[in-house]
Amino acid sequence: MPILVTGTAGFIGFHLSALLLAQGHSVVGLDNLNDYYDPALKQDRLKILCRQSNFKFVRLNLIENEQLDKLFAAEKFSQVVHLAAQAGVRYSILSPRTYIQSNLVGFFNILEACRQFPVEHLLFASSSSVYGLNSRLPFSDRDHTDHPVSLYAATKKSNEVLAHSYSHLFNIPCTGLRFFTVYGPWGRPDMACFTFTRNILDSKPIELFNNGKMLRDFTYIDDVVNGVAACLFKPAAPSASWNSAAPDPSISSAPYHIYNIGNNKPVELEYFVSVLEKALGKKALRKYLPMQQGDVQATFAEIEDFTQAVGFIPKTSLEQGLPLFVDWFRKYYHK
Secondary structure, three states, X not given: OOEEEEOOOOHHHHHHHHHHHHXXXXXXXXXXXXOOOOHHHHHHHXXXXXXXXXXXXXXXXXXXXXXXXXXXXXXOOOEEEEOOOOOOOOHHHHOHHHHHHHHHHHHHHHHHHHHHOOOOXXXXXXXXXHHOOOOOOOEOOOOOOOOOOXXXXXHHHHHHHHHHHHHHHHOOOEEEEEEOOEEOOOOOOOOHHHHHHHHHXXXXXXXXXXXXXOEEOOEEHHHHXXXXXXXXOOOOOOOOOOOOOOOOOOOOOOOEEEEEEOOOOOEEHHHHHHHHHHHHOOXXXXXXXXXXXXXXXXXXXXXXXXXXXXXXXXXXXXXXXXXXXXXXXXXXXXX
């Protein structure tokens, strides 16, 4: 029985699919290959995956529910990893309808397909952005997340709530993973790691919001996908410690769980830039700007629960990970 990975041509989806294929699993990768960022980068990721005999690609938009149901009926998936989404905090202010269609309607269709064609485990991507106005650090998966400050964050919070209702009603094992600032080779062009590298090499200014006074829990891609793969084969189960009189948002009486997946070592943005400058051998031209609407000043993942559950331990420091990204970037773009 194959594993479905949605968003397989995306950054995390590509790396996860490659890892699962290397482990000997059969993977069906689904993606709509939209143009939110350069489709050529997605196509090049996909070419690597398509070299594997145990990989099958399906181009499909998740809002096409009838086609999605046909795919589930034909393939009889054992596990589903739902990573497909419209990403980006700032873009959600400019194009809100895109997020509703992709992140809400698309996720609903995944849940419905998992209900009609039962799977052993649905693992879905959430985000550190759900913590919103919460300023208590580190962010605990046991914290309440009722005050998102961007539409993107609101859709991810909605995914968690929808997944819980389906888990409760239809006994679907669901696990949500809140990703914290993932970076590495083949990364997204709209992320700081990518834009800073490109601009520094092109001698263009880099934009540091909140005057550079940001704290981010940068997490290397290999650590992330190893954690996802370990969690995938440990389906969520009802929690013996669930207490309806004092509900813990991360667990349930249903087979449902929420975890943070981050490096657990946040750094200031200025330090991130200094490590990147060293890897590039070139100084950045800095442009300091005020805080952007929808953004948060700090992210910091508490990961104790995820470590206990699947043995997740991040192994890649920023000083190790950024040079690996730079090496890939120089080779891919011939810089």
